[in-house]
Amino acid sequence: MANIQKLEQTVSQVRRDIVRMVHANNSGHPGGSLGCTEFLVALYFEIMKHDSSFNMDGKGEDLFFLSNGHISPVFYSVLAHSGYFNVSELATFRKIDSRLQGHPTTHEGLPGVRIASGSLGQGMSVAAGAAVTKKLNDDDRIVYSLHGDGELQEGQIWEAAMYASAKKVDNLICTIDLNGQQIDGSTDEVLNMGSLEAKFLAFGFDVLIVKEGNNMTKVVAALEEAKSRTGKGKPVCILLHTEMGNGVDYMMGSHKWHGVAPNDEELAVALAQNKETLGDY
Amino acid sequence: MKKYTYTETKDTRSGFGAGLLEAAQKNENVIGLCADLTGSLKMNAFENEFPERFFQVGISEANMMSMAAGMTIGGKIPFTGTFANFATSRVYDQVRQSIAYSNKNVKICASHAGLTLGEDGATHQVLEDIGMMKMLPGMVVINPCDYNQTKAATLAIAEYEGPVYLRFGRPKMPVFTPADQEFKIGEAVMLNEGADVTIIATGHLVWEAIEAGHILADMGIDAEIINIHTIKPLDAEAILKSAEKTGCVVTAEEHQMNGGLGDGVAQLLARKNPTPLEMVAVNDSFGESGIPALLMEKYGLTRTDIVKSVEKVIKRK
Missing domain, CATH: 3.40.50.920 (Rossmann fold)
Known part of the structure; x- marks a missing residue:
């Protein structure tokens, strides 16, 4: 059984890291990062079999690909607390000569990152490719990917979805962060995508809907359920309803905090709402 | 002036097809992807001999490029096949981010480059591909001259670790370079x-x-x-x-x-x-x-x- 309380303690520390990283260089994307914190903590601390000594090929391991690379703060914090690199390196985020680039990349050799992402829409294809290679290698582990909901406006996502379904890439779990926000406003205002459930079902995915994507118990249960649905001839899609900015009250539910850093006062408020549980970097 | 003779003319794309088959016979990690142009790329022989290592992606080149990048994770050596236009200008961002910047061992193999594609016209006659690909840091760009050299190049890039753009074409050209040539990347x-x-x-x-x-x-x-x-x-x-x-x-x-x-x-x-x-x-x-x-x-x-x-x-x- 998952130790939910312990996972939630990690979530609190990751949220502190996110706002501190973004505040420290006055740039980055706190909103989506905060909204996906439960998901990434659950994945790395409960669900995936993975090895923080890091080998690019990841044979015998579950793999994760972050397609919406702009939520790098949450990814970096979770990787650091998982042991891929020292948490002190989080202080270098977005600074010159850092391995923690604005968007994740393999280019500077940061352990835990297997592909560059940032230009949206490419990660589902990458994940499908890695999943196919796992099959070729008789490797029965699972490939996970995370996508923003606004990112689904990119056509390549649907090319990848069509492929994964047609070719029965059933060792693939693609999660969509449904926070309903993108840079210019709500996803409904910017480009209404209609029913994503209907779309993914029509594309041939096994679809799970998680209404409380910021509830750790629900997220862990959903990921366990998704795992149990792999290997049955269909790729799996989790539609994860989250709240942009979750955990910091003044950021919650608004697209305004997609790519804006808090000032000193705002940081203090955010930190007061998220306890230091594992020690600040 | 040294005399160069030839007994036959062949298309360079067929040299690619022959090279891919041989590279696959030598190395089980060589795999192929194609975006609905298997015959045009001369990938049929490879597909027939190694159906489990051939991936038909349909008309979705962007997906093919990023997928190929993902397929390298676990040690495979993907060779992607489509027309030069669809392997470069159509998918430049996928090649740039997922392959070049990510330094993935993908071989982007591109046929029907240039004017010699002929009757299909300018939509398909890419004349900018070398420029686009050579601008990408770390990308090797190869444009062989005949069937034998294209075959040798295909075998050579399978041995090379890193992203490569291999450009070839449709018309039949004199086959004048030796069949047993050693192809050294970067050597004139x-x-x-x-x-x-x-x-x-x-x-x-x-x-x-x-x-x-x-x-x-x-x-x-x-x-x-x-x-x-x-x-x-x-x-x-x-x-x-x-x-x-x-x-x-x-x-x-x-x-x-x-x-x-x-x-x-x-x-x-x-x-x-x-x-x-x-x-x-x-x-x-x-x-x-x-x-x-x-x-x-x-x-x-x-x-x-x-x-x-x-x-x-x-x-x-």
């Missing part, structure tokens, strides 16, 4: 030693350069002819040595003047040893439908154009 091939001018050619223009060499010999001009199959990394040593010797250079390629082989040679010479240079290439223009030979003539990519450029450049010495 000296076809004829000469004293009066250096002709540096790539791809289909290499045979035209040889034919131009004979015409020039009859005119009393002794041309040095170099086959540059690897445009990046460029064999700077071979080019500088030859330019130093002959004192003038003509480049020839089936590509835009902007961004092509000639641009690279010009940059090298300007920085290291300014030398009079003329370029045989498409001059800032799209192509059009037509018989390949007539298109090459209309857009100035024949042996006659090479000869004219040589006469012009020699006067500038």
